[in-house]
Amino acid sequence: KQEVTQIPAALSVPEGENLVLNCSFTDSAIYNLQWFRQDPGKGLTSLLLIQSSQREQTSGRLNASLDKSSGRSTLYIAASQPGDSATYLCVPNDYKLSFGAGTTVTVRA
Amino acid sequence: ETGVTQTPRHLVMGMTNKKSLKCEQHLGHNAMYWYKQSAKKPLELMFVYNFKEQTENNSVPSRFSPECPNSSHLFLHLHTLQPEDSALYLCASSQEGGGGRSSDTQYFGPGTRLTVL
Numbered sequence: 001k002q003e004v005t006q007i008p009a010a011l012s013v014p015e016g017e018n019l020v021l022n023c024s025f026t027d028s029a030i031y032n033l034q035w036f037r038q039d040p041g042k043g044l045t046s047l048l049l050i051q052s053s054q055r056e057q058t059s060g061r062l063n064a065s066l067d068k069s070s071g072r073s074t075l076y077i078a079a080s081q082p083g084d085s086a087t088y089l090c091v092p093n094d095y096k097l098s099f100g101a102g103t104t105v106t107v108r109a
Numbered sequence: 110e111t112g113v114t115q116t117p118r119h120l121v122m123g124m125t126n127k128k129s130l131k132c133e134q135h136l137g138h139n140a141m142y143w144y145k146q147s148a149k150k151p152l153e154l155m156f157v158y159n160f161k162e163q164t165e166n167n168s169v170p171s172r173f174s175p176e177c178p179n180s181s182h183l184f185l186h187l188h189t190l191q192p193e194d195s196a197l198y199l200c201a202s203s204q205e206g207g208g209g210r211s212s213d214t215q216y217f218g219p220g221t222r223l224t225v226l
Contacts, residue, residue: 004151034214043115043199044217097215099151 002027004100006090012106019077021103023090028071035064035075036089038102044089048075080107112136113218115200121224122190130185130221132200141183142215143175144199152199158183159205190225197222 003026013019025033032051036044048057048064050073056065061078073090087102113134122128134141143155157165158177172194174186183200197220203213 032214036217041197041220041222043113043219044201046214046216049214096154097152099153101149101151 002092002094002096002098004090004092004098006088006100006103008103009101010104010106012108013080014108015080015082017080017107019075019080019084019105021075021077021088021090021105023073023075023100025071025073025090025092025098027092027094028068030068030092030094032093033064033066033073034091034093034097035062035073036091038087038089040087047088077105080105082107082109113200113202113216115198115218115221117221118219119222119224121226122187123226124190124192126190127186127188129187130198130200130223132183132185132218134181134183134200134202134216134218136202136216138202138216139180139205140203140213141177141180142201142203143183143185144201146197146199146220147193148196156185187223190223192225195223195225 005024007022034049035047037047038044050057050066063076066073084107087104089102091097116131140159142157144152146152154167155169156175161177172189176184199220200218201215203215
């Protein structure tokens, strides 16, 4: 069974700081990995999808890396803004999505 | 409307009530999913439908009864629920479910916040 661990569990930073969110997963035989954002009480919004053959994906201020062999992914958010406050979920897909508890980010104005 | 929609967005019900959650996807996908997210816990997959057929039931109690009349609509019928069933229920869809499992991206709805009194 795929286990997903995200560190740290929570993070509070002042506006403008860069964020680094870490994810590890136990089964490296994945098809892809997604990073989602979830606002309190809301659904999931897909941020980035990295295929298993890729090393990284970028979208605006977001950059995600994937080291499949070691079971690790990192999400970088540059120049954080208060609107980035949310829970971020790393979701590996080994033909089924596996969810961890996420990292809850608070960006202070 | 586009994407995945869910109604109602909030629902409060007593333990003896019967209610239904509705999910609709406008993406032309063939697979649909129900997830449960309890407070402070990761999402848990409940059911998967692929081409209207149920392909996965993750040991969900029978007080939750899914229905998929077509590839665009998914319902979750609720009856005699317990207070511990209070949670956010999320619906998702993907292009294909491959017997319940897929490497395709899943698109999520906004969820229904359910409170059982």
